Amino acid sequence: MKKETKKQLLIGAALVLELLLLLLYLNGRINKLLDSDMSSEMILGQLLARENAVLTPHWYYSTELRVLNTQIIYAFFFKLMNNWHLVRMAATVCFWGIMLAAFYFLCRQFRCTEYFLLLSILLISPFSQDYFNFVLMGGYYIPHIAIEFAALGLNEMYHESNGRKKWLSLAGSVILAVLAGMGGPRMILELYFPLGLAALVELLNRTNRQRGQQFFYAVVTSAFGALGGYAVNVFYLHQRYQFQKWDDLRIDMSQIERLKDIIGFSFAAFGLENVGTSLLIQLVSSVVSIGWVSLTVLCIAGGFTSKASARYRRLASCTLAAYAAYIVLYCVTNMNLIVRYSLPTNVLTIPLIAVAFQELRGDVERKQKFLGGWVVLVAAWSLFVLLRVGSVDKNAGLRAVSEELVNDGYANGYATFWNANVLTELSDAELEVWCWCDYGDGWQKHGVDVDKMYPWLQLTSHDTERPGGKVFVLFSQEEFEDNPWKQNLQPEDVIYESEEYVVMGYPDYDTMKATLEKDL
Numbered sequence: 001m002k003k004e005t006k007k008q009l010l011i012g013a014a015l016v017l018e019l020l021l022l023l024l025y026l027n028g029r030i031n032k033l034l035d036s037d038m039s040s041e042m043i044l045g046q047l048l049a050r051e052n053a054v055l056t057p058h059w060y061y062s063t064e065l066r067v068l069n070t071q072i073i074y075a076f077f078f079k080l081m082n083n084w085h086l087v088r089m090a091a092t093v094c095f096w097g098i099m100l101a102a103f104y105f106l107c108r109q110f111r112c113t114e115y116f117l118l119l120s121i122l123l124i125s126p127f128s129q130d131y132f133n134f135v136l137m138g139g140y141y142i143p144h145i146a147i148e149f150a151a152l153g154l155n156e157m158y159h160e161s162n163g164r165k166k167w168l169s170l171a172g173s174v175i176l177a178v179l180a181g182m183g184g185p186r187m188i189l190e191l192y193f194p195l196g197l198a199a200l201v202e203l204l205n206r207t208n209r210q211r212g213q214q215f216f217y218a219v220v221t222s223a224f225g226a227l228g229g230y231a232v233n234v235f236y237l238h239q240r241y242q243f244q245k246w247d248d249l250r251i252d253m254s255q256i257e258r259l260k261d262i263i264g265f266s267f268a269a270f271g272l273e274n275v276g277t278s279l280l281i282q283l284v285s286s287v288v289s290i291g292w293v294s295l296t297v298l299c300i301a302g303g304f305t306s307k308a309s310a311r312y313r314r315l316a317s318c319t320l321a322a323y324a325a326y327i328v329l330y331c332v333t334n335m336n337l338i339v340r341y342s343l344p345t346n347v348l349t350i351p352l353i354a355v356a357f358q359e360l361r362g363d364v365e366r367k368q369k370f371l372g373g374w375v376v377l378v379a380a381w382s383l384f385v386l387l388r389v390g391s392v393d394k395n396a397g398l399r400a401v402s403e404e405l406v407n408d409g410y411a412n413g414y415a416t417f418w419n420a421n422v423l424t425e426l427s428d429a430e431l432e433v434w435c436w437c438d439y440g441d442g443w444q445k446h447g448v449d450v451d452k453m454y455p456w457l458q459l460t461s462h463d464t465e466r467p468g469g470k471v472f473v474l475f476s477q478e479e480f481e482d483n484p485w486k487q488n489l490q491p492e493d494v495i496y497e498s499e500e501y502v503v504m505g506y507p508d509y510d511t512m513k514a515t516l517e518k519d520l
Contacts, residue, residue: 007368011117018124018379019096025386026137027089031426032393036418038138039425040457042084045074045091046429047459060455061243064184065233069143070095084428095139096124102149106351109156110311112358118368119354121375123347125382127288128271129389130340135347144344147180148191149351151222152318155195156311158218170218174225181229182237185246190344192226194325195219198317205313215314242460252334262330265339266323267293269346271381281384288381291374296323296349299356312355319348395426397500402427404496405472405503412467414512415474417454419501423474433474434462448484448520450513466509473504473512485516 044059048071051058055067073094077087100120107116126132134140154176157169180187199219238245264272272289273281296319302308303316322345330337357367402423405413412432415423420435437446437454446452453462472495475483480502483489493515495505506512 008117011121015117015120015124018121019093022124022126022136022386023089023093025390026092029390030085030088030137031399032395033133033137033389034395034422034425036421037140037457039421041070041139042074042088042425043421043458045071045087046078048072048075049078055237055241057241058460059242060458060460061241062457063244063246064186065182065237065241065243067183068147068179069183070139082429084425088425092137092139095142096136098146099123099142099149102146102153103351106149106153106156107354109153109160110315110351110355110358112351112354115354115357115371118371118375119350122350122378125375125379126385126389127292127378127382128269129385130269131271131343132385132389134340135343141340141343144187144190145347147176147187148344148348151176151180151191151195152315152351155215155218155222156314159215159314160311170221173218173222177222177225178229178232181226181231182233183229184233184243185230188223188226188230189325189329190322192219192223194321195318196223197321197325198314201317201321202314242455248334250334251332253332255334256331258337259327259331261337262327262342265337266342266346268339269342271378271385284381284384288378291377292346292349295353295374299349299352302356302360303352307359307361309359312359315352315355319352322348395422397498398423399426400498401474401496401501401503402431406430408470408495408505410470410472410505412469413472413474414450416476416479417456419474419476421457432467434458434467446484448517450485450516469508471506471509471512473506473516475502475504476500477502485520488516488518488520490515 270289270292420433496503
C-alpha cells in the first residue's frame, strides 16, 4: 500500500472517529442543550410528515420560508419513526453527511480532493460555541453552507466542462438558485451578490477575457434564477404561507459605527472568547481565531498572485466578495447583527485553504504536516469547547416540569416562547403547548387575552383551536411575578413549583380563561 494511501486512510479514520464522538456527545447531552428554536424545527417536520408536504400553510414560519431546509429531513425521519430523540439524532447525522458531500463536490471541481478528508475534520470541529450550536448541533446553517458549496462547485463545473455537461451544470446552478431564492433574500445577500461581484472582477481581468465572460454569464444566469425565486417568495408564497418579509430592512449609514463589532464577531465565530473566561482560555482562543483569520487573509491574497491558477483566483474572489458583502451589509443597513450571521461566510475559508495548499509550491509532506498541525490544534480547542458547553444543563428544570405534567395526565397548556416548544420535544410530543410571546417587551404588550398567540414558530391552529382536557399554564419564577394575570393566580391552583418554574393547573380551558381574565 502506498504511503499516501495509508495517510489518507489514517485521516479518514480520524474523521470517522470525530463524527462518532460528536454523535455520542450529542446523544448523551442533547436534552440538556435544546431550546425552543431547535424544537420548532422538529414540530414543523412532524407537521409536514403528517401532511405529506414540503411547505405548509398551517405553520407560523419566522423571517424565512423554509423551502430547501432542515424540515425536509426531519419530516422524512418522522415518516419512519415517532421517537423524537431518534429522529433528531438520525437527522443530525444526515445534515453532516449533506454538508460533507457538498464539500467533496466542491473539492472535486476545484481539484483539491487531496485535502478533503483533512479539512473535513475542520468542518466537523466545533471550533466556536456558535458553530457548534447553529451548525453542528442545531443544523440551522447547514443548508446555507451546502448551497454555497454546491453553487460554487456547479459554477466551476460549468467553467471547466464542455458540451452536455456544461449545460447540465448551468441548469443545476439555476435550479439551485431558484430554490435558494424562494426561501427569502438571505442567500442572495450571502452568496449570489458576492458571486456577482467576483464574476465582475473576473470579467475585467484582461488575461483571459473569454473565460471571464463565461464565468460572468454563468453567475448572472444563476443570480437571475435566485431573484426569480425571491419574486416567487414575495408575490406568490407570501400570500399562501405565514412568514415575515424583510420589510423593515433600511439603509442606515449610522451603522458604520458597528464596523468594530462586525470584525470582532467574525473573530468570535472563529472561536475567540474574551468574556468570563480565564487568561489561558483567552490566550488559546486568540491563537485559534487569529490563526483562522490569518489563514483566510493569506489564502485570499495568494489567489491574486501571478502564479495562482484561474480557479484559485475565482474562489479567492468569491470568498473576498462574500466577506466584503457581509461587512458592507451590516455597516450600511439596520439589519440585526449577531455573531452567528457570519458563520456561512467564515466557512468559505475551509475550501479556500484546500485550493491554496493544493497550489502552494513546495514540499507536499511539509504542507500536509503544517495543515495537519493546524487541524490538531483546532480539534483540541474544539474538545475544550464541547467540555464547557456540556457542563451546563439549561433544561434540568423543564425536564422536571415535563415529567410532572405527563405523570399528572396533562397534555395541553400555555407558556411563553422559550418555555413552549422545547417542552414538546422534552416530553416526546406528549405535551402540546400554546405559545404566548416572549417574556420582556412582548410580554408587556401582550394584554390580558389568553387567546392572543405569538405568530412565530407554532401551529396556526393555536389561534382558533382551544386545548381539551386539563390545561396547565407554565411560568418562570420571573414571569410569575410579572404577568398580565398576576392578581388572579391563586396558590390553590399551583400544581408544581421549583426554584425556576411555577405551573398552574385547571380542570379545562374555560376555567383557565375565566380564572385568569377575571375582572381584568
